Amino acid sequence: MGLIRAAWTDVWSRRKLIRYLVSADLKKKGRDTLFGNVWWVLDPLLQMVVYVVLVSIIFKRSEDDYALFIFAAILPWKWFSSAIGDAITSVSGQDRLIKQVQFPKIVLPVAAILAGITQFAFGMIPLAALLGLLYADRISPTLVLIPVVAAVQLVFTLALGVLAAALNVFFRDIGNLSRHVLRLWFYLSPALYGAAVVDQIGGSQRLIADLIRVNPFYPILNAYRSVIYEGAPPDWTALGGVLGISIVFLLVAVWFFKRVEPTFAKVL
Secondary structure (H helix, E strand, O other), X not given: OHHHHHHHHHHHHXXXXXXXXXXXXXXXXXXXXXXXXXXXXXXXXXXXXXXXXXXXXXXXXXXXXXXXXXXXXXXXXXXXXXXXXXXXXXXXXXXXXXXXXXXXXXXXXXXXXXXXXXXXXXXXXXHHHHHHHOOHHHOOHXXXXXXXXXXXXXXXXXXXXXXXXXXXXXXXXXXXXXXHHHHHHHHOOOOOOOHHHHHHHHHHOHHHHHHHHXXXXXXXXXXXXXXXXXXXXXXXXXXXXXXXXXXXXXXXXXXXXXXXXXXXXXXX
């Protein structure tokens, strides 16, 4: 508990540093590309088009209003995958700074993950455009619950990101492995399909269906889809279960990070 309290003190006392790191990260990503921050709007839309063509036209299998159906899952998943990717290299990529300056290293993965919130917020622009221009009949008061679901996702992302950032200092294969794991994780989440398809899979492939259901993003993506696509409240029991597990996971991840933090400079 002493290490966890120390981590909280480090983050809170260095909140201005975290804001600076978040701002610097956003400016760098926007400056390094021709369209800058516009990509945060275009990228999820382009991914949506690819999957709509693949599933609806080529495989001829889709839900009603499939563009909105898939976008409700792509948007949070893009936030998660990019945040985890940035968090993994947040410590190992700052080896010179860590060796020269004494500061709490936990601010690095925290800043990397918090920067992803801005990208998620930009994603609300194409979501609003889809709802306003194409699916006005699906606009409902439950849209105000998006930040609630996002808060649960943020806690889980923080936990995994902090743990992965620490592990990558000692095992650099984490970065390479994460790309394959995230790709498989996406397909084992109800992103391209819904809960009804998982029930169908359970009839013949029970093990795969069970793996999908225990996936934390099963209730998270279903919750997004409920409030955006179906206009219904999420499954609060399932979402609360993910939140409880994520809080415990975050405490363990923070403890582990602070436990190994003194060795970072030596290893790097």
